[in-house]
Amino acid sequence: MEAQTLATNLEQREITVRVKRFNEDKGEFWSEYKLSVDRFTQITEVLRRIKTEQDPTLAYRASCHMAVCGSCSMKINGEPRLACKTLALDVVKKFNTDVITLEPMDYFKPLKDLIVDMGDFYTRMFKVKPRLYPAEEVVKGVAEQRLKPEDQRELWKFAQCIWCGLCVSACPAVKEDERFLGPAAHAKGYRFLADPRDTLYEERLKILLDSSWRCTYCYQCFHVCPRDVEPVTTIKKTRAHTKFSKEKTDVMSTGERHVKAIYESIKETGILQEAKVYISTYGLATAITDMLHTMRNGKMKYALIREKKVNEIEQIRKLLGD
Structure with missing residues (x-):
């Protein structure tokens, strides 16, 4: 019985993978590959096999293969997803087709094939000062930083952002309004805005508040986040701090x-x-x-x-x- 179950789990199925590619010489073009997969085959494994067995010129990013590093972000059959967190046969079943289409994320400029330029994304993330700025006494070692359990519960979810960029790729507001920092930056910014140990509250308000009111609440970031961070929730929570702002924009x-x-x-x-x-x-x-x-x-x-x-x-x- 165990052998029969294992054989069923490892049953092979041939799929067609269409990859939207790009390079400076040819511009955009499509390549198509065929290979067999089983129920455990991740999209990152699909890409690795294509690159090692069929086309060494294919370019993509991947590292941890366990939804921690965020480097394998791309569009899979039109949906922004992590390749390592997506099983090939799950895509086949969901879309009822043996054809899987891989494209670089929207919004970001493609550099080569599935690799995109993340420079603007990192600029937005660093604008919110994504680290804790403790009190001087703590830095000098004459005082301790303590975090209450209730504060930890508030912050923990929003600290899980892995900087993958999927939420920004799916966000219509960030494409239309350059003054909107984007859902990922707000998730990271609120994580420190709400941290009682941080000392930059007023400065963070100036950075985050105006941008938070530029969100359209489409909830795309909510749907595509691979870590269930819910960036839109941090934007709502940030807006609640507007009453503490000394200066208000239009x-x-x-x-x-x-x-x-x-x-x-x-x-x-x-x-x-x-x-x-x-x-x-x-x-x-x-x-x-x-x-x-x-x-x-x-x-x-x-x-x-x-x-x-x-x-x-x-x-x-x-x-x-x-």
Whole structure:
């Protein structure tokens, strides 16, 4: 029975691997390879076998093979994933095809084949000062740093970022707004912003707050993170520190008005009155300008929908703490 089970587990299946490649001489082009895999074959192993057995010119990054170093980030059948954490036959089963497509991550400039330039990513990460700055007494050795269990629980999840760049690759906001630091930088920045041992709280606020209000909450970083760090959660938590900021940018002030308008809409009616929230957030002048644009595109009817309060509104107000 054990031998039969082992034979089943090691059953081979032929797959086709299509790799989007790049070099300075030829630009972008595609290469196709065929090989057999079993249920334990990782995509990193697929790439290693292609490079050693079929095409030594293929370039890719990989190191730890256990989802710790973050170097094997790429798009696998269109999804940003770690190659070492992805089994070839899982991809075959999910997409119901024997063809696996490998591409370099979006947003990043390709250097060669699946290797991309991570320079801009590292620049954003280092902007948030990704290390602990302890008190002078601790540095001199005359005091100790202690972290309470509850603080450790708050920080631990966000300290698991491995700098793989997958969240940035999937993020639409970072592609459109150069002043948005990106989900990975916010995960790393909040990890130190919330650390009671750190001494750069005010400086970190200036670095992180404006950027945090530029996130669109698409949750792509949440879905693609291989370590379940939930970068979008750190952005939400960072926004909660806005009340402690001595100076507020226009983006921060607009964001606070938006949050307040949503709260008041739900408190008053139990639902999100989008037209009212928009006016409260951006002001009447901007609302009129956008309304004219809406009319020209034939969508004014959606803005004129009359919404009714929900039944038992008091129950919702209790949930809001009122």
